[in-house]
Amino acid sequence: xxxxxxxxxxxxxxxxxxxxxxxxxxxxxxxxxxxxxxxxxxxxxxxxxxxxxxxxxxxxxxxxxxxxxxxxxxxxxxxxxxxxxxxxxxxxxxxxxxxxxxxxxxxxx
Amino acid sequence: xxxxxxxxxxxxxxxxxxxxxxxxxxxxxxxxxxxxxxxxxxxxxxxxxxxxxxxxxxxxxxxxxxxxxxxxxxxxxxxxxxxxxxxxxxxxxxxxxxxxxxxxxxxxxxxxxxxxxxxxxxxxxxxxxxxxxxxxxxxxxxxxxxxxxxxxxxxxxxxxxxxxxxxxxxxxxxxxxxxxxxxxxxxxxxxxxxxxxxxxxxxxxxxxxxxxxxxxxxxxxxxxxxxxxxxxxxxxxxxxxxxxxxxxxxxxxxxxxxxxxxxxxxxxxxxxxxxxxxxxxxxxxxxxxxxxxxxxxxxxxxxxxxxxxxxxxxxxxxxxxxxxxxxxxxxxxxxxxxxxxxxxxxxxxxx
Numbered sequence: 001x002x003x004x005x006x007x008x009x010x011x012x013x014x015x016x017x018x019x020x021x022x023x024x025x026x027x028x029x030x031x032x033x034x035x036x037x038x039x040x041x042x043x044x045x046x047x048x049x050x051x052x053x054x055x056x057x058x059x060x061x062x063x064x065x066x067x068x069x070x071x072x073x074x075x076x077x078x079x080x081x082x083x084x085x086x087x088x089x090x091x092x093x094x095x096x097x098x099x100x101x102x103x104x105x106x107x108x109x
Numbered sequence: 110x111x112x113x114x115x116x117x118x119x120x121x122x123x124x125x126x127x128x129x130x131x132x133x134x135x136x137x138x139x140x141x142x143x144x145x146x147x148x149x150x151x152x153x154x155x156x157x158x159x160x161x162x163x164x165x166x167x168x169x170x171x172x173x174x175x176x177x178x179x180x181x182x183x184x185x186x187x188x189x190x191x192x193x194x195x196x197x198x199x200x201x202x203x204x205x206x207x208x209x210x211x212x213x214x215x216x217x218x219x220x221x222x223x224x225x226x227x228x229x230x231x232x233x234x235x236x237x238x239x240x241x242x243x244x245x246x247x248x249x250x251x252x253x254x255x256x257x258x259x260x261x262x263x264x265x266x267x268x269x270x271x272x273x274x275x276x277x278x279x280x281x282x283x284x285x286x287x288x289x290x291x292x293x294x295x296x297x298x299x300x301x302x303x304x305x306x307x308x309x310x311x312x313x314x315x316x317x318x319x320x321x322x323x324x325x326x327x328x329x330x331x332x333x334x335x336x337x338x339x340x341x342x343x344x345x346x347x348x349x350x351x352x353x354x355x356x357x358x359x360x361x362x363x364x365x366x367x368x369x370x371x372x373x374x375x376x377x378x379x380x381x382x383x384x385x386x387x388x389x390x391x392x393x394x395x396x397x398x399x400x401x402x403x404x405x406x407x408x409x410x411x412x413x414x415x416x417x418x419x420x421x422x423x424x425x426x427x428x429x430x431x432x433x434x435x436x437x438x439x440x441x442x443x444x445x446x447x448x449x450x451x452x453x454x455x456x457x458x459x460x
Contacts, residue, residue: 039373039374040373041228041361041373042374045227045358045359046150046155049154049155051154051155052154052356052358070296071296073294074268074269074292074294074296075296077292077294077296078267078268078291078355080233080235080355082291109233
């Protein structure tokens with residue numbers, strides 16, 4: 001299994017080039033936590049159930065991401081600072097298809 | 110003043126199980142939680158979600174885990190201060206502690222166990238410039254007393270269960286109820302969604318969707334709101350109250366000012382021994398603590414609670430000798446007079 005490269009801009013505006021594994025069943029929220037790009041307790045609060053929006057991010061590249069589940073869609077409908085390119089990081093799995101993905105973390109809420 | 114042996118801050122699974130382990134050592138517990146019900150995240154965020162890594166439960170719903178823990182600890186008669194946040198910790202000259210909540214309730218305890226998870230759950234506030242000025246002057250994030258809204262005009266914002274349920278409830282109490290949500294779709298229990306539809310058809314709830322509240326009007330009290338419907342021009346409506354219900358998010362909050370050593374939004378503890386913090390007599394267990402190799406798992410919280418209670422016992426009774434007893438051998442003797450014990454085998458000759 002290959003690793004993929006993604007660019008993550010943290011909440012202070014700093015962009016990090018990250019190497020993420022595709023064989024560890026990791027999602028974007030977990031990648032952010034494993035690299036400590038946001039303080040513990042401010043991201044992934046619900047653990048990755050699409051129930052808190054603390055991992056909201058803006059997708060900056062043109063990757064075709066898997067469609068939103070009803071849960072993710074409904075959670076974003078109640079979150080703050082939502083844009084058209086908002087997604088929940090916990091719902092974006094690390095797969096070879098998203099190599100080169102660029103995202104920015106939404107502000108803490 | 111409420112007095113107890115161990116004051117537990119946080120009534121999530123770790124805090125609840127502490128009552129059991131303390132009870133085996135005949136220590137009484139009292140719990141404080143900012144939420145109005147016990148269970149912590151398990152009951153607030155995901156009561157209907159399954160957990161698969163509780164030993165001996167191949168699958169258990171988070172809400173059922175809470176119910177089972179409450180059943181398991183009931184004979185130890187824990188006290189609860191619910192809906193209040195622990196705000197201050199004062200160490201007394203005799204080594205005991207007084208913890209005071211945001212509502213002024215005082216608790217006196219020999220030992221404090223912080224089982225606060227990710228912190229106390231606070232309402233998520235919409236980002237409107239002047240909203241803090243109107244808090245308690247027409248803006249309320251939590252509905253405490255529905256009667257407060259009798260014959261008042263109320264605007265509720267949000268799309269989840271609490272927005273739906275309170276709209277339904279207040280439809281019979283308030284003069285008018287307006288529900289504003291960013292989408293046409295609501296996420297909630299099916300019968301709540303259907304009931305809101307019914308009340309809307311009967312003109313008992315006004316629904317404004319897809320729309321967002323963009324401003325609060327009034328001098329020192331809320332008198333109206335600016336509402337922006339998608340693709341349309343913003344308009345204003347008159348109202349007495351604005352109740353944004355966008356869920357709760359946990360914040361470490363006042364605990365951060367208790368002089369505890371904090372690292373990565375968690376409280377540093379001595380994991381080699383007893384999960385004590387840098388303040389002797391104050392322990393931190395479960396998701397709220399950190400140490401090398403920490404895992405935020407319920408099952409780890411149970412283990413930490415168990416070791417912590419042994420240490421608390423020694424702190425409270427430094428001269429008492431004690432050896433750990435298996436519940437199968439010693440049974441469980443409640444403070445309520447009940448006793449659970451293994452049934453005795455019969456010794457009888459067979460002729």
